[in-house]
Amino acid sequence: MEQVPEATRTSLQRAHAEAEALTARILELREAYYERDTSLVDDAEYDGLIHRLEELERLFPELQSQDSPTQTVGGGTETSGLATIVHAERMLSLDNVFSADELREWCVKTADAAGRPVHWLTELKIDGLAINLRYEHGVLTSAATRGDGRTGELVTENALRLADVPERLSGTGHPALVEVRGEVFIPVKAFERLNALQAELRERAFAESEERSKGRAGAFDEQKARASAARRFPAFANPRNAASGGLRQQLDKKDGLELEAALARVGSLRLYVHGIGAWPDPPVASQSEIYGLLEGWGLPTTPYSRVSPDVDGVIAYVEHYGEHRHDVEHEIDGIVVKVDELALHDELGATSRAPRWAIAYKYPPEEVQTTLLDIVVSIGRTGRATPFAVMAPAHVSGSTVRQATLHNQDVVKAKGVLIGDTVVLRKAGDVIPEVLGPVVEKRDGTEREFVMPADCPECGTPLAPAKEGDVDLRCPNARACPAQVRGRVEHIGSRGALDIEGLGEVGAAALTQPEIPRPAPLETEAGLFDLTLEQLMPIEVVVRDVETGERKTLPDGSYDLRTPFRKIVQHARKDHPAVEGPSEVAKTLLDELEKAKTKELWRFLVALNIRHVGPVAARALADWFGSLDAIRGATREELAAVDGVGGIIADAVLDWFTIDWHVDIVERWAAAGVQWATPGHPGPGNAAAADGPLAGLTVVATGALEGYTREGAQEAIIRAGGKAASSVSKKTDFVAAGPGAGSKLTKAEELGVRIIDAAQFRILVEQGPAALD
Numbered sequence: 056m057e058q059v060p061e062a063t064r065t066s067l068q069r070a071h072a073e074a075e076a077l078t079a080r081i082l083e084l085r086e087a088y089y090e091r092d093t094s095l096v097d098d099a100e101y102d103g104l105i106h107r108l109e110e111l112e113r114l115f116p117e118l119q120s121q122d123s124p125t126q127t128v129g130g131g132t133e134t135s136g137l138a139t140i141v142h143a144e145r146m147l148s149l150d151n152v153f154s155a156d157e158l159r160e161w162c163v164k165t166a167d168a169a170g171r172p173v174h175w176l177t178e179l180k181i182d183g184l185a186i187n188l189r190y191e192h193g194v195l196t197s198a199a200t201r202g203d204g205r206t207g208e209l210v211t212e213n214a215l216r217l218a219d220v221p222e223r224l225s226g227t228g229h230p231a232l233v234e235v236r237g238e239v240f241i242p243v244k245a246f247e248r249l250n251a252l253q254a255e256l257r258e259r260a261f262a263e264s265e266e267r268s269k270g271r272a273g274a275f276d277e278q279k280a281r282a283s284a285a286r287r288f289p290a291f292a293n294p295r296n297a298a299s300g301g302l303r304q305q306l307d308k309k310d311g312l313e314l315e316a317a318l319a320r321v322g323s324l325r326l327y328v329h330g331i332g333a334w335p336d337p338p339v340a341s342q343s344e345i346y347g348l349l350e351g352w353g354l355p356t357t358p359y360s361r362v363s364p365d366v367d368g369v370i371a372y373v374e375h376y377g378e379h380r381h382d383v384e385h386e387i388d389g390i391v392v393k394v395d396e397l398a399l400h401d402e403l404g405a406t407s408r409a410p411r412w413a414i415a416y417k418y419p420p421e422e423v424q425t426t427l428l429d430i431v432v433s434i435g436r437t438g439r440a441t442p443f444a445v446m447a448p449a450h451v452s453g454s455t456v457r458q459a460t461l462h463n464q465d466v467v468k469a470k471g472v473l474i475g476d477t478v479v480l481r482k483a484g485d486v487i488p489e490v491l492g493p494v495v496e497k498r499d500g501t502e503r504e505f506v507m508p509a510d511c512p513e514c515g516t517p518l519a520p521a522k523e524g525d526v527d528l529r530c531p532n533a534r535a536c537p538a539q540v541r542g543r544v545e546h547i548g549s550r551g552a553l554d555i556e557g558l559g560e561v562g563a564a565a566l567t568q569p570e571i572p573r574p575a576p577l578e579t580e581a582g583l584f585d586l587t588l589e590q591l592m593p594i595e596v597v598v599r600d601v602e603t604g605e606r607k608t609l610p611d612g613s614y615d616l617r618t619p620f621r622k623i624v625q626h627a628r629k630d631h632p633a634v635e636g637p638s639e640v641a642k643t644l645l646d647e648l649e650k651a652k653t654k655e656l657w658r659f660l661v662a663l664n665i666r667h668v669g670p671v672a673a674r675a676l677a678d679w680f681g682s683l684d685a686i687r688g689a690t691r692e693e694l695a696a697v698d699g700v701g702g703i704i705a706d707a708v709l710d711w712f713t714i715d716w717h718v719d720i721v722e723r724w725a726a727a728g729v730q731w732a733t734p735g736h737p738g739p740g741n742a743a744a745a746d747g748p749l750a751g752l753t754v755v756a757t758g759a760l761e762g763y764t765r766e767g768a769q770e771a772i773i774r775a776g777g778k779a780a781s782s783v784s785k786k787t788d789f790v791a792a793g794p795g796a797g798s799k800l801t802k803a804e805e806l807g808v809r810i811i812d813a814a815q816f817r818i819l820v821e822q823g824p825a826a827l828d
């Protein structure tokens with residue numbers, strides 16, 4: 056035997072052991088994926104295993120064998136029980152690249168190997184499963200999955216149920232034999248409908264077993280019946296696996312609800328064809344022309360393919376769909392780039408698992424798997440009870456996700472997730488993260504069902520629908536539920552309301568927490584302007600660590616009231632020395648509150664947390680009426696007539712004042728020094744307009760008007776008897792525009808409203824419109 060240094064031998068042994076373990080794992084994942092339509096890990100993890108195996112084989116070429124997963128087309132045909140067929144020509148996989156640089160490199164290398172100019176055909180990589188349609192003299196004789204590339208599973212009957220699969224090709228002159236390759240997929244919209252149907256079938260299955268139990272002795276086990284319904288009609292985790300299972304299911308073995316589900320699943324399948332096999336001499340010279348031929352035969356080709364004469368075109372295509380990934384009807388996991396010239400396909404050839412004339416560029420994954428640690432119910436500002444998922448931190452689409460809303464108990468049910476499940480989590484770009492569903496195969500029996508609490512987790516009041524038939528539950532204790540007070544106080548401090556520095560999420564929590572070892576300083580927001588330094592010291596915040604559920608008290612001084620909640624949660628893991636003496640934070644907050652008392656009326660209207668009354672409606676009301684008393688005294692018609700208000704808001708305003716504790720807020724804030732009026736406002740709307748220079752005119756001020764602040768300009772309009780509107784409409788008489796004016800100016804131009812500058816504005820408010828001409 057050849058002399059091998061000891062160190063090398065042991066590292067080879069270690070590599071060998073690792074490669075063996077990797078191979079076993081990959082084969083197990085492939086079997087689940089291709090034959091049982093299940094992803095036991097997310098794609099990135101699977102790709103990582105393949106990548107590691109390739110690396111080991113590169114370092115130790117002696118490890119590589121012909122049947123290594125790096126050399127074979129994934130997928131077998133053994134366990135599904137479907138009949139098989141040998142493809143006339145092998146079906147291959149695709150090699151992958153993961154960055155634009157690698158892709159460019161591949162294009163350059165391939166063009167070099169071709170030795171002449173190459174045209175690039177770029178297509179979307181459809182996230183579905185491959186199908187092989189065998190046509191003999193224009194008639195479909197079989198349809199099969201890819202299988203291991205040589206032998207596939209027969210799915211002819213199901214394939215014929217697809218509207219996209221013609222049994223006979225149109226046109227004439229069909230070859231004696233051709234294999235048409237394509238991708239079967241479920242469009243995103245159809246996938247959503249399919250999961251809605253699964254949820255409905257789950258309910259019907261449960262109802263059926265309840266019905267059946269009536270004829271039998273013994274108690275009906277509801278839990279068991281629900282679990283069984285959930286097993287029969289699980290939520291599908293992603294369109295790819297749902298499509299694969301849909302094409303491969305054995306319809307003749309199903310009946311009742313199962314058959315209904317199966318037919319719906321087959322019915323949602325679509326096809327785009329993207330290649331041919333076993334046709335040695337097609338009458339065209341390029342892949343793109345092949346598509347033209349296939350289309351002529353009545354086969355659907357993708358509308359998204361492009362031919363580029365250079366690599367820049369390829370990269371531009373990749374970038375375009377990187378941004379518009381979700382504007383496509385189906386899911387894509389990347390881009391496929393193909394050499395367009397057919398002659399080059401023969402010259403470049405293929406490896407044992409992939410052609411050398413095509414490559415797949417993979418986008419970063421948007422779906423990962425993580426553990427659902429808990430489902431927690433949070434109570435919002437309006438009392439709405441929202442269950443949300445607390446998950447082990449997962450990295451997806453460039454950020455770390457730990458939480459996702461589950462909306463309400465019906466959504467939790469529809470998704471079919473249990474606490475403790477491995478779940479598929481999706482986050483696409485800037486889109487809000489979403490739990491798609493459970494990986495049912497990974498359950499070990501310790502998972503438990505989420506039960507919507509009967510009572511508010513923060514104040515113990517029984518939860519109830521706002522009105523009969525509502526799915527969403529609310530805590531009806533609007534006045535004193537700490538969660539709702541906290542939400543309202545945070546809203547009061549927000550930028551669109553009183554804009555109080557130090558009164559954010561944490562500040563609001565500090566003032567309303569019921570769990571600190573003393574009464575919370577605020578029972579409701581009515582006392583906001585009566586807060587004293589004694590009450591505020593020491594401010595403590597109790598935080599709940601979202602991962603461990605642990606509750607901790609933060610001593611004063613260990614945080615800043617403006618610190619976002621997230622950071623506080625991290626702080627909670629460290630120890631903080633208690634700080635003695637008067638709190639700077641508390642003093643700052645009191646100063647800020649004092650300053651806020653003289654802020655504009657509209658800000659106070661927003662701060663009242665009246666439904667539908669945001670900054671726009673509040674400004675409209677404040678501009679027109681000038682005082683809260685005038686608003687309270689107005690009729691529904693008078694309120695609704697104000698530009699930017701309308702009937703819904705008018706009702707919400709009037710309703711709000713019918714509740715005693717609401718009125719109490721107004722009175723206590725007034726007693727603490729809040730004005731509830733715009734100084735110098737001449738009184739409601741048109742009444743005031745009678746004698747000013749702007750009588751009966753509506754003016755919009757926008758941009759920086761020299762000599763006026765934003766509020767100053769509005770006051771000037773009102774003082775002159777005009778109406779200061781916040782949006783431009785046909786009723787607007789003048790738009791005073793300064794630098795920085797944006798959409799309002801554009802709108803004015805569109806509508807032909809007269810536009811004036813700062814100097815003209817001054818003339819207008821002092822002397823009236825006649826002075827302008």
Ligand SMILES: NC(=O)c1ccc[n+]([C@@H]2O[C@H](COP(=O)([O-])OP(=O)(O)OC[C@H]3O[C@@H](n4cnc5c(N)ncnc54)[C@H](O)[C@@H]3O)[C@@H](O)[C@H]2O)c1
Pocket residue numbers: 084085088089093094095096097098099101102128129147148149151178179180181182183184185186201237238329388391415
């Ligand atoms: N999560 C798991 O457990 C698991 C297990 C196995 C495989 N996978 C995933 O499956 C993929 C690997 O599987 P693969 O070998 O099928 O390779 P692949 O999906 O990377 O590429 C080859 C396939 O792409 C398809 N395709 C889609 N659009 C196409 C187009 N326009 N032109 C040509 N072909 C197109 C074809 O069906 C072809 O067979 C990886 O993304 C991997 O992560 C995941």
Ligand SMILES: [Zn+2]
Pocket residue numbers: 434511512513514515516530531532536537538
């Ligand atoms: Zn409550």
